[in-house]
Amino acid sequence: MATYYNNETILFLNGEYIKAADAKTDLYSQSLHYGYSVFEGIRSYKTANGDTKIFKAEEHFERLKNSAIALNLPWHWTIEELITATYEVLERNNLQDAYIRPVVFAPANMSFVQNTESHITIQAWEMQPFLGEKLLRVMTSSFQRPNPKAFMLQAKAAGHYVNSILASQEAKAKGFDEALLTDMNGNVAEGPGANMFYEKDGRLFTPAAGHILMGITRATVLEICSELDIPVEEKMITTEELKNADAAFFCGTAAEIIGWESYDDLPFNKQWGDSVGKLIQQAYKHKVIEKEFKPI
């Protein structure tokens, strides 16, 4: 198992900076018992000029706030104070290239009744950028994303991740690297923790809103497409059309941009190195460290 903290690590808990080793939580929390909490996955990078920069900080904390509101978890903070607290956590732990995990969670409550207060923690640990250069062998999961009428799917809620864990573990047990989940209608949705795009005839396609988490990296890819004049379309995608794709990739804060080697054991028409996704990956790598990108 990975190590996320040591005896010196500091985290933020309800307005205080305390040692992770000393931090306590309530084992009677509604969050632990029912998966009723919301969180974010954020990255900070050492930029080209040496500063530490949280990538898309406002977007992530806005989504955290909207996730909490969607689930009726009381929200007590401003976006600004949480961003300031996150920079403080990074500084106190001497981190630049880091993964940041804020969690808003519920107090002790065994009933389903709404709470009057929430707790917040912000944790961070070192994460090198662009670990995943290895291409992924992806399989269609036997698990589908939940019916959007069963959950507030636009929220990044802890409980949704039981679905992600099942799908990811199934894929690995079958010898693949990652799962691709369909939606309740059998159309392409997303990975367990990332959105996807595929390429066909020089155009990119990605599932439209409705059955997916609206990823901040997905929005960044759309931003890059507009900057580089790459045609891109958000639409309903079938697993059959994906089998005829020229290339495909996942995108997410942790995964960044990561190409697929094959889909359900079928190789793609293009080498990853020649794909539009590779170009997007280069542009993304530059963007997060605030370095100008000039495609050749």
Ligand code: PMP
């Ligand atoms: N879909 C799911 C299910 C996720 O967990 C994530 C990771 N937060 C994403 C998509 C990508 O979102 P983002 O780019 O905001 O990290």
